[in-house]
Amino acid sequence: MYSDICLCQMDELKSRDRVVQSLEKELGVQAGQTQRLLLRKEEAERHYGSPKREVAPSLGENSDSVSNQDVDERDARRFHLKIAELQAVIRKLEDRNTLLSDERNELLKRVRETEAEIKPLMERNKRLNKKNEELQQTLQRMEDKLKTLSRENAEQKEKSQQNLQSGGLKRHTSLTDLSHAHEQQEVEYLRLQISEQRGVIDELTQRHVVETYFGFDEESVDSETSSLTSYNTDRTDHTPATPEEDLEDGFSREEAELRFRQLTREYQALQRAYALLQETVGPLDPERHCRVRAHDWCVCVFVWLYVMQDSKWVEEKQNLLRVNQELREKIVSLEQCEMRLRSEVQDTQDQNELLEFRILELEERERRSPAFNLQISASENNSSLQLHCQQEGVKDVIIPDLMKKLDILGDNGNLRNEEQVTVIQAGTVLSLCEKWLNQIDSTEAALTQKMIDLENEKELFSKQKGFLEEELDYRKQALDQSQLRVQELEATLYAALQQDPDSCVGESLSDRQRAKLAESMDAVRRQILRQSRHADTLVLQQRMELLQSAQQVRIHACVN
CATH class of the missing domain: 1.10.287 (Helix Hairpins)
Structure with a gap:
């Protein structure tokens, strides 16, 4: 358009x-x-x-x-x-x-x-x-x-069966040894069940996540009530859910709550049974009781350390996600600014081309237009015809006197009729010529004024062209700076992904996006090298100029 x-x-x-x-x-x-x-x-x-x-x-x-x-x-x-x-x-x-x-x-x-x-x-x-x-x-x-988990469960079951078979093949020397062996088997079996239930409970507690704009963030669950409430309430998705999704979420929540309650009841029953067994077995074998307590304490410390590491990892992940979000927002804003600058530069270039074409047309028309050397300005004493005769070199003829003489000759009765007609026609022709020259003078003045207006318009177009060229250079510089800033941000993102390749942001990127980030990193490096080389060249030129000036001073001193 x-x-x-x-x-x-x-x-x-x-x-x-x-x-x-x-x-x-x-x-x-x-x-x-x-x-x-x-x-x-x-x-x-x-x-x-x-x-x-x-x-x-x-x-x-x-x-x-x-x-x-x-x-x-x-x-x-x-x-x-x-x-x-x-x-x-x-x-x-x-x-x-x-x-x-x-x-x-x-x-x-x-x-x-x-x-x-x-x-x-x-x-x-x-x-x-x-x-x-x-x-x-x-x-x-x-x-x-x-x-x-299924593979670990199968391995643990195989180990428990092997332990049971090895315990059953042993010979018991007394009834007390037989009872102790039976109790040990029951304790080992209960421990296996407790470890399995703990694994399932940990898995369920870890499933309590918060759905955010960039993925799923894990929550810290302190108790059963906090886990249930967090699972039910902490959903911060900004997108509106459909009725089908709400129904599926409701079913999954109810099923998870029922499963969690059942597992907690089983876990509490197993804890009570384990406590009773510890009470009954503890007085019989103090050394074994101490070993079990030390082992449980080591397991608790290991679990606590693992949880602390997980919390640190979650914090680092959240920091990386926040930094990634800020970088993405900056990249989007810079891309929008770049698109706006590109459109403005394109409009400026189009307008500049239009003005250049107009200036060329005006110059061509000025070159082809004929030169007007007629500078006739009629006054009260001198007519246009008189001025034209003077410019042509005919200075002896005075038009007003000639008109008076023609009038006198026309009124003279001594002339023949043909001569009188000729004189009258000559006077008429002279008056018409004077009127015609007056019209030509007015037309010439109008055309001269139009030429002056066109010259002014040409100067205005030239000024607009210079202003638009300056604006175009400024927009090009801003565009180059924005492109360099985008490349720097992409290089920063690429460096962050190289430092943490296992993050969810790195997994979500495709090969083409990774290649694009790598190319941006290379472009930034080349730009930095180019700037450093340019700075080195400037320093070298300055030093060469100083050296040449010093040599010239030395030569002048030697000559003197």
Whole structure:
């Protein structure tokens, strides 16, 4: 649409230039006709001054001048009609231009409305895609963990069966040894069950996560009530859930709560049974009781250390996610700024090209336009015809005196009728020539004023071109700085991913995105090397200049 408007404006300018050229041609024709009339006047004066001339040629010249005057009047009427037609065409083009500008504004408004409607849908689609990818990754991790737990459970069952078989094959020397062996088997079996239940409970407590914009963050659960409430309430998803998702979430919550309560009851019953067994077995074997307590204490310390490491890892992960979010926001803002600067630079370039084309057209028209050397300014004493005669070198003729003499000769009764008619016609021709020269003077003044206006317009366009070039350079510098800033941020993100390759952000990136980040890192390195080389070159040039100046001073000192 913008290019169409520019083309319409260019066509309008070309049409106006053609009108100006036609007017200039018309002015040239009028100047030629004026010169021809002046020559005829001189011939008439010579004919009047020489008595040997015959009357017939003067009559022929009079008829020629009358016919030429009719032709000039017809040309003038035709030119006026043509100018009126061109003005009508110009008005039509202006109306068309206003209609096209209104249509362009309406289309731009519709485009903005469409973009405003599409933007939230695109953002929601992006969020859903990210959420889907994170859920797939979480599902994959859960499946891997389930496989490892099932494998560990099978290994523990095999170990327990082997221990039971080895314990059953031993020979018992007394009833007390037999009872102790049976109790030890029961204690080992209960310990295995307790460890399995603890693993399941830990898995369920670790499943209590908070769903955020960037994935799932683990929560710290202090008790059964806090875990249940956190699982039920701490969901901070910013996207609205559908009824199907709400129903599935409700079923999964109820199932998880029932499973968790059942496991807690079993765990409490196992703890009570284990406490009873410890009470019954403790007094019988103090050394073994101490070993068991020391082992349990070591297990608790190990679990506490593992939990502390997990909490530190969670904090580091949250910090990395926060830094990643800030970097992404900066990258998005810089990309938007870059797009805006690109559009402004493109508009400036288009406007600059249009102004350059206009300046070239004005220069070409100025080069082709004829030079006007007629500087005729009529006053009260001197007429335009008198000034023109003086410029042509005919200084002996005084037009007012000549007109008076012609009037006197026309009133003289001594002349013949043909001579009186000739004198009267010569006076009429001179008056018409003077009127024609006055019209030419007015036309010339109008064209001169128009040329001055065009020169002023050309200077204005030149100033606008310089301003637009400066603005274009400034926008290009801002665009280069924003691109460099984007590359630096991408390099920072790439360095952070290299330091922590196992983060969820690194897993969510594709190979193409990783390659793009690596290319940005290389570009930043090349830019830094280029800047360092440029700085080294400047320092080297300064030192060379200092060395040359020192050598010149030394040479002057030696010469002196």
